[in-house]
Amino acid sequence: MNPIWTIAKKELSSYFDSLIAYILLVAFLGFSGLFTWILGADIFLRKQADLLVFFGVAQWTLFFFIPALTMRQLAEERKTGTIELLMTKAVTERQIVLGKWLSCFLMVCLALLFTLPYYLTVANIGKIDHGATISGYLGLLLLSGAYISIGLFASSLTNNQIVAFLLALFIGIFFQFVFGILASGSSGWLGEILDGLSLSNHFDSVSRGVIDTKDLIYFFSLIIIGTLLAERNLQKAR
Amino acid sequence: MDIKINNLGKSYGLQKAVDNISFEVKTGEILGFLGPNGAGKSTTMKMITGYLEPDAGSIEIGGSTNLDISTKKRIGYLPENNPLYLDMPVMDYLDYCASLQGMGWEQIPTRVREMVKVCGLNVEKHKKIGELSKGFRQRVGLAQAMIHDPEILILDEPTTGLDPNQIVEIRELIKKLGREKTVILSTHILPEVEATCDRILIINRGQIVADGTPTTLRKQAQGQQVLRIRIEEGEVDNIFEKLRALTSVAAVDILEKEQNRFEVQSQPEVFSNRDIFKMCVKNGWILSEMIPLEASLEDIFRGLTVN
Numbered sequence: 001m002n003p004i005w006t007i008a009k010k011e012l013s014s015y016f017d018s019l020i021a022y023i024l025l026v027a028f029l030g031f032s033g034l035f036t037w038i039l040g041a042d043i044f045l046r047k048q049a050d051l052l053v054f055f056g057v058a059q060w061t062l063f064f065f066i067p068a069l070t071m072r073q074l075a076e077e078r079k080t081g082t083i084e085l086l087m088t089k090a091v092t093e094r095q096i097v098l099g100k101w102l103s104c105f106l107m108v109c110l111a112l113l114f115t116l117p118y119y120l121t122v123a124n125i126g127k128i129d130h131g132a133t134i135s136g137y138l139g140l141l142l143l144s145g146a147y148i149s150i151g152l153f154a155s156s157l158t159n160n161q162i163v164a165f166l167l168a169l170f171i172g173i174f175f176q177f178v179f180g181i182l183a184s185g186s187s188g189w190l191g192e193i194l195d196g197l198s199l200s201n202h203f204d205s206v207s208r209g210v211i212d213t214k215d216l217i218y219f220f221s222l223i224i225i226g227t228l229l230a231e232r233n234l235q236k237a238r
Numbered sequence: 239m240d241i242k243i244n245n246l247g248k249s250y251g252l253q254k255a256v257d258n259i260s261f262e263v264k265t266g267e268i269l270g271f272l273g274p275n276g277a278g279k280s281t282t283m284k285m286i287t288g289y290l291e292p293d294a295g296s297i298e299i300g301g302s303t304n305l306d307i308s309t310k311k312r313i314g315y316l317p318e319n320n321p322l323y324l325d326m327p328v329m330d331y332l333d334y335c336a337s338l339q340g341m342g343w344e345q346i347p348t349r350v351r352e353m354v355k356v357c358g359l360n361v362e363k364h365k366k367i368g369e370l371s372k373g374f375r376q377r378v379g380l381a382q383a384m385i386h387d388p389e390i391l392i393l394d395e396p397t398t399g400l401d402p403n404q405i406v407e408i409r410e411l412i413k414k415l416g417r418e419k420t421v422i423l424s425t426h427i428l429p430e431v432e433a434t435c436d437r438i439l440i441i442n443r444g445q446i447v448a449d450g451t452p453t454t455l456r457k458q459a460q461g462q463q464v465l466r467i468r469i470e471e472g473e474v475d476n477i478f479e480k481l482r483a484l485t486s487v488a489a490v491d492i493l494e495k496e497q498n499r500f501e502v503q504s505q506p507e508v509f510s511n512r513d514i515f516k517m518c519v520k521n522g523w524i525l526s527e528m529i530p531l532e533a534s535l536e537d538i539f540r541g542l543t544v545n
Contacts, residue, residue, distance in 0.1 A: 003340075006334065010330075014326065017326075080323075082323055084284070084289050085335075088287040088289050088310065089339055090311040090340045091307070092307065238289060
């Protein structure tokens with residue numbers, strides 16, 4: 001079996017064994033459901049059958065949900081010393097990082113799978129744009145992939161889970177809105193660069209149903225850079 | 239598979255943990271690593287297993303200096319302090335380790351069952367590792383190191399936390415494995431090296447201070463023969479003088495005056511047993527005790543590592 005899959009499977013089952021999975025799933029579905037259907041309420045007032053409200057809410061719940069998933073991944077292995085076992089097995093650092101990335105990504109997929117009833121509900125109420133909705137889910141997956149990479153990078157820097165969690169949020173905040181705010185305050189090439197760095201900008205365009213290669217390149221580069229940095233940190237510890 | 243270490247070095251900041259170490263281990267040999275805490279034993283082992291990168295020198299495993307995946311597959315490693323995933327059941331953990339070592343899924347279940355049996359884990363196999371006692375955790379650690387039947391076993395303090403019966407069992411196991419494999423183990427427990435190892439390597443402050451079989455090391459440290467004797471029926475001073483007069487004797491100490499006990503050191507490369515016996519016969523004394531004093535491994539160890 002491929003070691004990436006072996007590691008991902010082990011991490012997934014340890015999420016479920018330790019209740020983390022259930023707590024996070026309930027929290028994710030609770031918050032996104034609450035703000036989509038009850039507190040936000042405008043999903044019924046849009047006069048349009050779409051899930052844009054949900055995508056906006058999920059973007060924020062995932063923003064908090066993902067660092068909670070990633071924080072333990074490498075930090076805990078370092079703290080308990082099991083990283084030594086893992087790194088002396090017949091696996092590379094890249095396979096370790098990718099295995100852990102995959103386990104978090106599958107957790108997010110599972111969480112999003114549970115929101116499919118939202119889709120079905122709205123599709124029943126009115127004429128939903130299927131393409132745009134699928135594109136919105138794709139946007140959430142891409143955004144999650146990027147935040148998982150950031151989270152793993154944060155987790156590779158420390159052996160304290162709380163530090164890893166806060167660090168991931170701190171880095172995430174820049175992509176989530178600081179770059180966007182700075183961009184609106186600057187002009188010229190600086191504004192353009194900051195605008196291009198803002199994750200929510202790219203997410204917004206994907207979630208509206210516009211899949212541009214620019215956005216795909218952006219998300220994939222974040223994923224690759226994050227995992228590469230995490231891998232480098234593992235190597236550096238040797 | 240042979241392991242060849244050439245001029246290996248590793249520093250943590252300014253402190254040299256391993257300082258220019260070279261040695262060789264052959265297949266079928268059990269090498270015991272001895273040394274005080276912080277001597278560099280674990281660091282050396284970590285470098286051999288690829289967890290740490292050496293600052294200098296090279297490690298050659300089976301003729302290859304490049305520690306790639308195929309070489310890693312041939313190494314089984316039990317790290318110091320035996321880190322484990324405490325929330326995993328024993329069987330799942332062994333499955334996971336076997337799979338990470340690249341074993342095919344069809345061989346894993348049989349191999350896991352075999353290791354559970356060999357390491358005496360049968361009663362505890364469905365418990366979570368965190369629920370096990372220290373001794374059982376150590377067995378799990380050993381089981382994961384040996385799960386893929388590696389040609390090289392690196393065991394960092396394999397018998398800590400085990401009770402005397404388990405220690406004997408594990409020693410027997412290591413000895414058995416050592417016949418076909420290359421084993422390096424580190425320990426503080428000196429009788430353990432004597433019981434299991436073919437060769438001893440004592441390191442202190444990152445350098446090798448002794449290398450050899452337990453017997454040769456003992457001989458080296460011993461130098462001259464020392465005998466503890468008791469002679470009955472003679473005058474203490476008289477015996478003392480006569481002992482000193484023997485040509486093969488270098489020095490005599492009176493241990494207990496009333497009991498006529500002496501400690502006799504022979505001249506280098508000479509044994510004085512026969513001379514002492516003859517002397518007693520000639521004088522009509524009775525030689526009731528003669529004990530050759532062997533330098534124990536403890537003495538050798540202390541002599542080499544206490545500065």
